[in-house]
Amino acid sequence: MSKSKQTKPPARPDKPEPQKVLDELTEGNHRFTHDQRHHPRSDLLRRKEAHLGNQADHAMATVLACSDSRVPVEMIFDVGIMDLFVVRTAGHSMDSATLASVEYGMLHVHTPLLVVLGHTGCGAVTAALDMVQNDAVPAQASLRGLLSGITPAVHQAMADLPEAGAEELLDRAIEENVKQTMQALFRQSKAIREGVASGAFAAVGAIYDLAHGRVRWLEPQQTAGAPDPQNQAAAESRNEIGG
Numbered sequence: 001m002s003k004s005k006q007t008k009p010p011a012r013p014d015k016p017e018p019q020k021v022l023d024e025l026t027e028g029n030h031r032f033t034h035d036q037r038h039h040p041r042s043d044l045l046r047r048k049e050a051h052l053g054n055q056a057d058h059a060m061a062t063v064l065a066c067s068d069s070r071v072p073v074e075m076i077f078d079v080g081i082m083d084l085f086v087v088r089t090a091g092h093s094m095d096s097a098t099l100a101s102v103e104y105g106m107l108h109v110h111t112p113l114l115v116v117l118g119h120t121g122c123g124a125v126t127a128a129l130d131m132v133q134n135d136a137v138p139a140q141a142s143l144r145g146l147l148s149g150i151t152p153a154v155h156q157a158m159a160d161l162p163e164a165g166a167e168e169l170l171d172r173a174i175e176e177n178v179k180q181t182m183q184a185l186f187r188q189s190k191a192i193r194e195g196v197a198s199g200a201f202a203a204v205g206a207i208y209d210l211a212h213g214r215v216r217w218l219e220p221q222q223t224a225g226a227p228d229p230q231n232q233a234a235a236e237s238r239n240e241i242g243g
């Protein structure tokens, strides 16, 4: 790794702090789980605002989520139009378009928070598990390619929990997949690494529970992977901006 330049990521002081965004999403998810959604920023006025305005003045989080129709991202956080910049692929699998889209959300839509959102019962992770354990290889090359991006998470889960039953193993693989997706984002994007290290934005992993509708935030150390020491040092030295 070359020595990082002291490039300042684009700061938007008019945007809320990452922690405030996290709190707002947590509160919205609480309303969702209790069937008390407020449907904020979803009316005609907001739609007109979206037509005439700039999403970069409003959006508060970039969310990389699974395409699964059971995980309607804006609904589960009870947010509205221009609140989230959402990128979705099956199993939130990564490719160059996924990476570019997430970077666009962070750097051009200026969202203070990045969320990688997995979910219980994920079909893509289940299929990857099936591919590893039962050699169930899909006929389509494109799907094989997507699933092979998830198999490292499956192998890690199997190594961590050699005695686990099917359900426990799937849950672990889903969580590991979130963690590895975040590691891939950090590894592949200097802009994301530096933005997080400087405190310009934060990144967090989460699991949406289909049974209860609840989003569980993962601890930063579970999701950010092993940032290289140089980034960590940068983050520590700039802690004072975090407040």
Ligand SMILES: [Zn+2]
Residues within 6 Å of the ligand: 066, 067, 068, 090, 091, 092, 119, 121, 122, 123, 124, 125
């Ligand atoms: Zn899924």
